[in-house]
Amino acid sequence: MEILMEAFRSLGKNKVRTFLSMLGIVIGVIAVIVAIAIGAGTTANVTARISSLGSNVIIVTPGFSGGFGGRSAAALTSVLQETDVQNIKNMAPDVADVTPVLQKSFTIIYGATNTVANVFGAYPDAFSILALPIQYGRLITQQDEQNYANVAVIGNTLATTLFGNRDPVGQTVIVTTGNVKVSFTIVGELQETGGKLTFDPDNMLMIPYTTASARLIQLNGGVSEILASAKSAETAANAVSEINNILYMRIANSNVYQSQSANQYRVVSQNAILSTVSATTDVLTLLLASVAAISMIVGGIGIMNIMLVSVSERTKEIGIKMAMGATGRRIMMEFLVESMFITIVAGAIGVGFSYLIAFLVTYLASGLGLMVIVTWPSIALSFGVSVIIGIFFGLYPAYMASKKSPVEAVRYE
Amino acid sequence: MSLLELKNVKKTYNMGKEIQVEALKGISFSIEEGSYTSIMGHSGSGKSTLLQIMGCLDRATDGDIIINGTAVKKMNDFQLAHFRNKTIGFVFQSFNLIGNLTALENIELPMIYAGVSRSERRKKAMELLKIVGLEEPEERGHHRPSQLSGGQQQRVAVARALANDPAMILADEPTGNLATNQWRIILDIFRKLNESGKTIVVVTHDPLVGNEASRIITLEDGKMIDDRIISDKAEKIVDEKR
Numbered sequence: 001m002e003i004l005m006e007a008f009r010s011l012g013k014n015k016v017r018t019f020l021s022m023l024g025i026v027i028g029v030i031a032v033i034v035a036i037a038i039g040a041g042t043t044a045n046v047t048a049r050i051s052s053l054g055s056n057v058i059i060v061t062p063g064f065s066g067g068f069g070g071r072s073a074a075a076l077t078s079v080l081q082e083t084d085v086q087n088i089k090n091m092a093p094d095v096a097d098v099t100p101v102l103q104k105s106f107t108i109i110y111g112a113t114n115t116v117a118n119v120f121g122a123y124p125d126a127f128s129i130l131a132l133p134i135q136y137g138r139l140i141t142q143q144d145e146q147n148y149a150n151v152a153v154i155g156n157t158l159a160t161t162l163f164g165n166r167d168p169v170g171q172t173v174i175v176t177t178g179n180v181k182v183s184f185t186i187v188g189e190l191q192e193t194g195g196k197l198t199f200d201p202d203n204m205l206m207i208p209y210t211t212a213s214a215r216l217i218q219l220n221g222g223v224s225e226i227l228a229s230a231k232s233a234e235t236a237a238n239a240v241s242e243i244n245n246i247l248y249m250r251i252a253n254s255n256v257y258q259s260q261s262a263n264q265y266r267v268v269s270q271n272a273i274l275s276t277v278s279a280t281t282d283v284l285t286l287l288l289a290s291v292a293a294i295s296m297i298v299g300g301i302g303i304m305n306i307m308l309v310s311v312s313e314r315t316k317e318i319g320i321k322m323a324m325g326a327t328g329r330r331i332m333m334e335f336l337v338e339s340m341f342i343t344i345v346a347g348a349i350g351v352g353f354s355y356l357i358a359f360l361v362t363y364l365a366s367g368l369g370l371m372v373i374v375t376w377p378s379i380a381l382s383f384g385v386s387v388i389i390g391i392f393f394g395l396y397p398a399y400m401a402s403k404k405s406p407v408e409a410v411r412y413e
Numbered sequence: 414m415s416l417l418e419l420k421n422v423k424k425t426y427n428m429g430k431e432i433q434v435e436a437l438k439g440i441s442f443s444i445e446e447g448s449y450t451s452i453m454g455h456s457g458s459g460k461s462t463l464l465q466i467m468g469c470l471d472r473a474t475d476g477d478i479i480i481n482g483t484a485v486k487k488m489n490d491f492q493l494a495h496f497r498n499k500t501i502g503f504v505f506q507s508f509n510l511i512g513n514l515t516a517l518e519n520i521e522l523p524m525i526y527a528g529v530s531r532s533e534r535r536k537k538a539m540e541l542l543k544i545v546g547l548e549e550p551e552e553r554g555h556h557r558p559s560q561l562s563g564g565q566q567q568r569v570a571v572a573r574a575l576a577n578d579p580a581m582i583l584a585d586e587p588t589g590n591l592a593t594n595q596w597r598i599i600l601d602i603f604r605k606l607n608e609s610g611k612t613i614v615v616v617t618h619d620p621l622v623g624n625e626a627s628r629i630i631t632l633e634d635g636k637m638i639d640d641r642i643i644s645d646k647a648e649k650i651v652d653e654k655r
Binding site for chain 2: 002009010013316317320321322323324325326327328329330405406407410
């Protein structure tokens with residue numbers, strides 16, 4: 001307790017010096033916390049986007065054909081077949097729901113207004129797989145699917161483009177390309193999603209799969225994509241390999257694509273994307289944090305420098321204390337407490353400023369989608385490191401102090 | 414019985430390559446408990462070195478120092494620190510008070526190292542300020558050394574030396590930085606302390622200060638050239654030993 005008081009007093013005597021030596025650590029702590037916070041914010045941001053895909057989504061997309069010999073690369077649109085969807089449904093135990101997707105761009109006309117948008121034909125399961133909530137009206141039902149019904153659910157942005165402020169539910173739109181012309185009755189409007197990685201449901205017209213394949217997008221049994229959901233996050237990896245096996249068996253048995261190499265399709269789970277992304281951002285965070293950590297070490301060296309000056313400046317004081325019966329250990333503790341005091345206070349100030357900076361950045365840059373999340377582990381880490389720096393860089397000066405001979409010290413004028 | 418015994422104590426300083434300075438060339442004497450001794454000599458005679466060795470601030474190059482029956486040679490630095498804390502009270506020429514501590518806090522310092530409780534320390538420090546006769550101790554006790562006069566500072570230093578009730582007070586030119594009227598006060602305090610049973614050793618070059626003691630040891634060039642008993646009381650102590 002007395003040691004603490006003494007440390008406080010002698011630091012108070014040299015306010016400017018104490019402040020300056022704290023500054024290095026303060027900046028270091030801020031740098032570490034903010035660096036980690038930016039990393040955490042970015043991770044959270046990207047994770048949120050990926051998670052918004054729906055729960056445990058698995059996306060099967062066709063690969064691209066090689067573009068040699070003047071042939072341009074194109075999506076292998078007929079790699080994936082409707083039969084694959086049936087097989088997956090029957091043979092993959094870890095898959096909960098699965099739907100084929102037919103997707104293509106069309107001109108959509110309402111009265112005098114027209115726009116170009118994607119028409120998305122899928123089973124009603126697609127809404128639950130992609131976690132698309134309805135805002136007005138209803139979703140497409142199994143009934144619609146069976147009846148080849150000309151009904152559609154419209155995305156939020158598309159609805160505004162076509163209908164303005166009017167209620168789209170119950171209105172009729174015409175979907176057209178070339179000489180094809182099909183009219184659909186809008187039965188529901190989706191909530192705004194802000195986009196889902198590869199899809200933008202906000203700007204889509206979603207119709208029954210049967211209707212799409214019969215009237216708009218004929219691919220001879222081929223499908224644009226297959227969407228599936230795993231039964232749980234834990235079984236997602238199993239589900240992916242089951243789908244992979246099913247597709248491989250079917251494609252390997254058919255002669256059509258044997259000549260072409262692998263990568264005719266890709267099966268990606270949301271979790272796989274997530275872990276790839278988090279691995280990337282983890283590396284980024286680590287990089288940022290280690291650069292910041294260097295500044296903490298520099299701060300530590302600053303403290304060591306100051307403490308060494310302080311020790312030689314206070315040689316006489318040390319000598320007097322030793323003459324009064326202070327042991328070397330006691331002198332060492334006094335200086336060590338001082339350097340720890342500096343770093344603890346500096347660490348606390350740094351944590352405070354980090355919160356302030358995180359708040360300001362989040363507040364000012366909210367439009368940029370930049371997120372800064374101050375995490376407890378980063379606070380614990382940087383605070384802990386600053387205390388350790390206090391001990392580590394304080395140890396040598398304190399040791400030097402304790403090794404002074406009382407007579408040399410008392411003689412020192 | 415003798416409190417401190419020096420047996421052929423030598424101290425050599427190494428001043429760089431092959432240059433050695435013999436500050437003490439074999440000093441032997443003993444200090445009796447309750448005695449008042451002054452060690453006199455010109456500057457460079459080795460008297461301050463001797464005091465430092467007696468006070469365990471420094472170690473002798475050769476010879477034995479036995480304090481209270483314990484050989485200093487055999488003690489490690491940790492034990493020496495405790496020994497200085499409990500057994501010896503130092504008074505220096507330049508007071509050596511710690512500038513950022515108040516008078517009371519300076520006096521409390523040795524007690525902190527001795528592990529005395531806060532309330533007890535404060536009480537004892539105040540008592541000691543009264544013993545050394547600092548005017549208005551309640552108020553001045555909270556002053557920093559820089560706010561006190563030289564005489565007042567030296568009284569605080571004497572109070573600090575007394576903090577752990579040591580057996581022996583070692584004073585190095587205690588009056589060297591004081592005006593005449595002030596050093597009279599310090600010497601009176603030493604006299605009173607000696608009368609109450611404290612062993613006192615004063616190092617000085619000033620005969621007026623040295624003559625206060627009941628025994629005068631004179632050093633010259635690192636050797637003891639004279640050892641005189643002045644008062645009857647001291648003579649008696651020496652007789653008993655013989």
